[in-house]
Amino acid sequence: MGEIQSKHAGSSDILETSDLKTLKDKKTSREISVLLYRVLFRxxxxxxxxxxxxxxxxxxxxxxxxxxFPILDRTKFARDMVSVFKTSSxxxxxxxxxxxxxxxxxFQNEIRYLLGKSTQFTFDIMFQVIESILQEMSHPEDQRTVDVKDRELILKHFRAYxxxxxxxxxxxxxxxVIDKKDxxxxxxxxNHKEITxxxxxxxxxNILAQILLSRKYNCGTLIDKWSTEYGFGPEQAQSMRNYIQQTATLTDFRTQYANALRAIGTENxxxxxxxRTLSNYYSSWVTQVSEQIPA
Structure with a gap:
């Protein structure tokens, strides 16, 4: 498995004119406006x-x-906002x-994350992150591949989650929960201002998607679907059942996965x-369902 990559700011994070078109394709004008309001209200x-x-x-x-409210021109944005709000401040x-x-x-940081130019943490890498953290914590600080800043940011995302x-x-x-979503x-x-x-x-x-899936499936079903998808036989499926409780709910899979990692260690x-392929299948499944949930 690849290491967690540092997400410190770099040249690829800079927003460009072409990004604005991509943004409009992804979000409606009102959705962008609501996002800016949320940044303000924060x-x-x-x-x-x-x-x-x-x-x-x-x-x-x-x-x-x-x-x-130009997204690319910070000076004009600030000047225009001052003009709009100076009488009410x-x-x-x-x-x-x-x-x-x-x-x-x-606001730009939010846009970068939205456009995939700053993917500090996403559900599809959650299980890779869990494995990496467990591996990292067993090493002395000077032998860890993830620096303190990145590791702390990862942990902040987990706390928010x-x-x-x-x-x-x-x-x-x-x-x-949906009624109180906003x-x-x-x-x-x-409470978690460091996170977009x-x-x-x-x-x-993603959490809602897991709950919806849990109404119909459990970890045993997950193993069955994974085995079928990857063309594995009963022996491979049983190897996962040795570590993952079949009756566990899908919302408990993250805990099941972490426990399985500890049990397997580096011996097998x-x-x-x-x-790893089971977690990849699960994260892909959840992501597909979450993308169908209205924003």
Whole structure:
């Protein structure tokens, strides 16, 4: 398995004019406006009232006049935003300029993640990350291939994922969670500011997808479907049943996978290979379902 790659900023992260067309193909004007509003609301200045932003008015203005909010031009973005909000803010123009400059940087970070130019953490690499972390933690610090900054960012994503999962467990029904989706994503994004809002939205859909799949399938079914998909026989399927509880729910697969990794260790390369392909199949399955869930 390949190592986790460092995602520190590089030249490939820079947004270009061609990215704007890709963005429009991916998201509607309103969805982009809602994302910018969420970036604004994440700030203490907006939540505290230092900068007053009326949600629907702002979203409508942004959707109808995107030229006032240029994604690529930070200086113009900040200047235009200061012009729009200077009468509804207690901050000085200088502080407003600094504030909106930081908002633009955060908004660009969201766009980069949305366009796949900054994939710090996605569901399809979750199980690779789990394996790498378990391997890394068994090595002395000076022998680890993932630096402290990257490792901490990975762990922050896991914490956000776990906090999001708690909402699903606490609220009981999928409908209740879906009805409160915006509020939940907003709260998680405020509590985990280092993580993009787009990433949190993706986590929400991935968790929901697993819950929906769990209504019909369990880990035993997963092994059967994986075995059929890869053309494996009963012997290979049984090798996975030795580590993965068949009756475990799909929402428990992450824990089952981590326990299986510990049990297999480095002594059985074949079982480790089977486990990796099983996790790949599962993540692909969940991702396909999550992509069908409305944004």
């Amino acid at each position: 700030s203490e200045e907006v939540r505290g009232g230092s900068v007053k932003v009326v949600k629907e008015t702002f979203i409508r203005t942004h959707s109808n006049h995107p030229e006032l 207690v901050l000085s123009p200088e502080k407003l300029d600094t504030f909106f400059t930081s908002i633009h940087a955060a 776990n906090d999001l999962s708690k909402y699903f467990n606490k609220m009981g029904t999928s409908k209740a 509020d939940i994503i907003t709260e998680i994004s405020i 809002i787009v990433s949190i939205e993706n986590m929400f859909r 390369d074949m079982d480790l290979m089977f486990l």
